[in-house]
Amino acid sequence: MTPSELKHLLSSGLLSFPVTDFDPAGEFRAPTYARRLEWLMPYGASALFAAGGTGEFFSLTAADYREVIRTAVTTCRGRMPIIAGAGGPTRQAIAFAQEAEAQGAQGVLLLPHYLTEASQEGLAAHVEAVCRAVKFGVIIYNRGVCRLTAATLAPLAERCPNLVGFKDGLGEIELMVSIRRKLGDRFAYLGGLPTAEVYAAAYKALRVPVYSSAVFNFIPRTAMEFYRALATDDHTTMNGLLDRFFLPYLEIRNRRPGYAVSIVKAGARLAGHDAGPVRPPLTDLTAEETARLAELIRALGPQ
Numbered sequence: 001m002t003p004s005e006l007k008h009l010l011s012s013g014l015l016s017f018p019v020t021d022f023d024p025a026g027e028f029r030a031p032t033y034a035r036r037l038e039w040l041m042p043y044g045a046s047a048l049f050a051a052g053g054t055g056e057f058f059s060l061t062a063a064d065y066r067e068v069i070r071t072a073v074t075t076c077r078g079r080m081p082i083i084a085g086a087g088g089p090t091r092q093a094i095a096f097a098q099e100a101e102a103q104g105a106q107g108v109l110l111l112p113h114y115l116t117e118a119s120q121e122g123l124a125a126h127v128e129a130v131c132r133a134v135k136f137g138v139i140i141y142n143r144g145v146c147r148l149t150a151a152t153l154a155p156l157a158e159r160c161p162n163l164v165g166f167k168d169g170l171g172e173i174e175l176m177v178s179i180r181r182k183l184g185d186r187f188a189y190l191g192g193l194p195t196a197e198v199y200a201a202a203y204k205a206l207r208v209p210v211y212s213s214a215v216f217n218f219i220p221r222t223a224m225e226f227y228r229a230l231a232t233d234d235h236t237t238m239n240g241l242l243d244r245f246f247l248p249y250l251e252i253r254n255r256r257p258g259y260a261v262s263i264v265k266a267g268a269r270l271a272g273h274d275a276g277p278v279r280p281p282l283t284d285l286t287a288e289e290t291a292r293l294a295e296l297i298r299a300l301g302p303q
Contacts, residue, residue, distance in 0.1 A: 001081060001106040001107065001136065001137070002136075002137070003107075003136065003137035003138075003161065003162040003164045004137075004164070005137075006081075006083075006106060006107040006136070006137035006139075006164055006165070006188075007137065007164035007165065007187070007188045008188075009046060009047060009081060009106075009188075010046070010047070010139070010164070010165050010188035010190060010210060011188045011210065012046065012209070012210060013044075013045065013046030013047075013210065013227075014044070014045050014046060014210075014211070014212075014213055014216065014223065014224060014227040015045060015046055015047050015048075015049065015190065015210065015211070015212040015213070016040070016045045016048055016049070016212055016213050016214070016216035016217065016223070017048070017049040017052035017053060017054035017055055017085075017212055017214060017217075018033070018036055018037060018040060018048055018049075018050065018054070018055060018072075018217060019036070019054055019055055019056070019217055019261075019264055019265050019268055019275045020033065020051065020055040020056050020060070020068055020275065021033040021036065021275045021276055022275065022276035022277060022278075022279060023276055024276065024277065026276075026277065026279050028060075028064050028067055028068060029276060030067060030071045032273075032274070032275070032276075033068070033071055033072075033275075034071055034074075034075045035273075036268075036273055036275065037071075037072060037075045037076055037080070038075065039273060040216065040217070040220060041076060041079055041080045043216070043220040043221065043223075043224055044224050045080075045213075045216060045220075045224075046081070046210075047080065047081040047082070047083055047106070048072070048076065048080055048081070048082055048083070049082075049083045049084070049085060049109055049212065050068055050069055050072035050073075050082050050083070050084050050085070050105070051065055051068045051069060051072075051084055051085045052085040052109060052111070052212075053085065053111065053261070054214050054217070054260075054261055054264055055068070055085065056261060056278065056279055056282070057085040057086075057087060057111060058087075058111075059279040059280075059282075062095070062096075062099075065096060065099060066099055066103065069082070069084050069099065069100050069103045069105055070103050072084075072105075073103050073104040073105055077104070081106040081107075082104075082105050082106060083105060083106055083107045083108065083109055083139070084096070084097075084100035084103075084105040084107075084108050084109070085108070085109050085111055086100060086108045086109070086110055086111065086130070087110060087111030087112060087113065087114075087141075088111075088113060088114050089113060089114055090113065090125075090126045090129050090130070093110065093111075093113065093126070093130050094129060094130055094133040096108075097110070097130050097133060097134050097138070098133055098134060101134045101135065101136050105136070106136065106137070107136050107137035107138065107139065107164075107165075108130075108134065108136065108137075108138055108139070109139045109141055109165075109167065110127060110130055110138055110139065110140050110141060111141050111143075112141065112143055112144040112145050112146035113126055113145065113146060115145065116145065117145055118145065118146075120148070120149060120151075120152040123146060123147075123148055123152065124148070124152050124155075124156050127140055127148075127156060127160070127163065128156060128159060128160055131160035131162055131163050132160070134162070135162065136162065137162050137163075137164040137165065138160070138162055138163050138164065138165070139164065139165030139166070139167055139188075139190070140153075140163065140165070140166055140167065141167045141169055141192060142166065142167065142168050142169060142170055142175075142192075143167075143168075143169030143170060143192065144169075147170060147175075149175065149178070149179075150175075150178040150179045150181070150182040150183065151182075153166070153179060153182070153183055154182055154183060157183060157186050157187070163187075164187060164188060165187055165188045165189075165190060166179065166183070166187040166188070166189050166190070167189075167190040167191075167192040167212075168189070168190070168191060168192055168193070168203075168208070169192040169193055169194075170193075171193050171199065173202075173206070176203075176206055176208070177206060180206060180207060180208070188210070189207070189208040189210070190208070190210050190211060190212060191203040191208050191210065191211035191212070192211070192212060194214065194253070194260040195214065195215070195246060195249065195250060195253065195260070196211035196212060196213060196214075197211075197213065197215070197223075197226050197241070197242070197246050198242065198246055198247075198250065199211075200226070200227075200230050200238075201230065201235075201238065204230060209230070209231070213226075213227070214260070214264045215249075215264070215267065217264050217267060217268050218264065218267030218268045218270065218271040218273070218297070218303075219245075219267070219271070219297060219300055219303050220303060221302075221303045222241065222245070222300050222303065225237065225241070226238060226241050229241075244296075244299060244300075245296050245299070245300060248292075248296055249263070249293070249296055252285070252289050252292055252293055255289065256283065258278075258281070258282040258283065259285070261278060261282055262278050262282055262283060262284050262285055263285060263289075263293065265277070265278055265284070266284065266285045266289070266290050266293055267293060267297065269290075270290070270293065270294050270297055271297070271303065
């Protein structure tokens with residue numbers, strides 16, 4: 001897939017990040033991960049992001065990463081595009097991106113670098129180094145310590161033709177508007193806040209109608225129902241799902257830091273597709289929280 005083809009792919013449809021399967025000892029479990037992808041593919045997402053944030057990229061070793069991407073690409077080849085997560089310090093991000101390209105992924109989502117604050121010039125140099133190290137398309141994830149501005153992105157886009165996507169995980173409307181106005185259609189734009197359905201209508205008004213759904217991991221039929229309602233401006237359906245599921249879901253998710261991933265793994269277990277525990281420093285939901293989540297899922301009906 002060329003960078004321009006990746007950009008076109010990202011311009012419509014629902015995206016999702018499969019959780020990464022671990023066994024009770026926390027080791028990557030490829031067979032169940034492959035079965036998870038087989039289960040999710042028919043529901044209609046445009047692409048799946050392997051080893052992304054919901055896939056606990058931040059906890060993967062280089063060997064883990066290689067096996068996750070290889071399993072995803074092998075399982076989905078010819079049926080579903082796989083975009084790999086990559087991030088961390090610049091040289092590490094380059095190594096991950098090059099590994100993803102070698103394994104046959106169709107592009108890479110560049111997650112924030114690690115910990116330290118950086119200037120706009122430093123962030124631009126980081127992104128450019130990764131873009132120049134690969135031939136396939138790169139999507140930048142504006143989140144955490146990576147806060148690129150419109151003034152930085154414009155010349156960066158000129159220097160890096162394979163930088164084709166911009167995903168926003170900050171939720172700063174003024175910044176998003178300035179980027180959308182200055183860059184126009186140069187990028188494919190993605191909504192990337194946790195539990196993106198809650199913000200989807202607001203982002204669509206900003207001409208960012210595409211987003212990644214974490215709940216697609218365990219309620220894929222409902223995730224697609226919400227996306228189709230957004231696409232057709234069916235606010236009755238959207239508001240009903242927000243009230244019945246998404247807002248109560250947020251009450252559980254917001255109880256502890258890191259639960260944005262943990263609650264998705266709990267949902268996958270309840271849906272009959274157990275992905276095992278989260279790795280430290282994340283913690284799993286309590287029994288009471290899991291029971292509450294089970295009630296919300298049951299109320300949605302069969303998936």
